[in-house]
Amino acid sequence: MAARDLESLVFLVAPHLIISQFPSAAWAMAHSGVAEEAARLLGxxxxxxxxxxxxxxxxxxxxxxxxxxxxxxxxxxxVLDERSYEHAYARAAASPSRRPPR
Incomplete structure (x- = not known):
């Protein structure tokens, strides 16, 4: 429960701290072969x-x-073919960056 409250607080107070980590996370994921998730993070x-x-x-x-x-x-x-990469990227770019509450 406390972790979820903290997550909500971070998005409220400093959303840029989370978003600023996306390129580094995407690079690590792509390097690990999880390119679809990397494309979503970059989108x-x-x-x-x-x-x-x-x-x-x-x-x-x-x-x-x-x-x-x-x-x-x-x-x-x-790692991914261009069509798959662009599809994953576009889906993420069209949706909110914040996950919905659980």
Whole structure:
């Protein structure tokens, strides 16, 4: 119960802290062969960071963030065919970044 309350609090107070981790997580997942999940993470990340309410917070330097994002996408595309990658990416980009409550 406490973990769920904390999760809700993080999304309320500092959603960028969660979203900023998506490229690194996507890179790790793509490198591990879980490219569909990597594509979904990148789709959600790109969607969220393009929205006006994005705070502009960057955990890493912009150059490092762009490089992590690029590598995650490249590795995901190397594992999945382009159609599957784009489908997973688009589905995540069209949905909210926050999971619904349990």
């Amino acid at each position: 959600a990340y790109d969607h969220h960071t393009s929205m006006p309410e994005c705070f502009g917070f960057h955990q890493n330097r912009p150059e490092a963030e762009a490089e992590i994002r690029r590598r995650a996408g490249d590795e995901g595309r190397a």
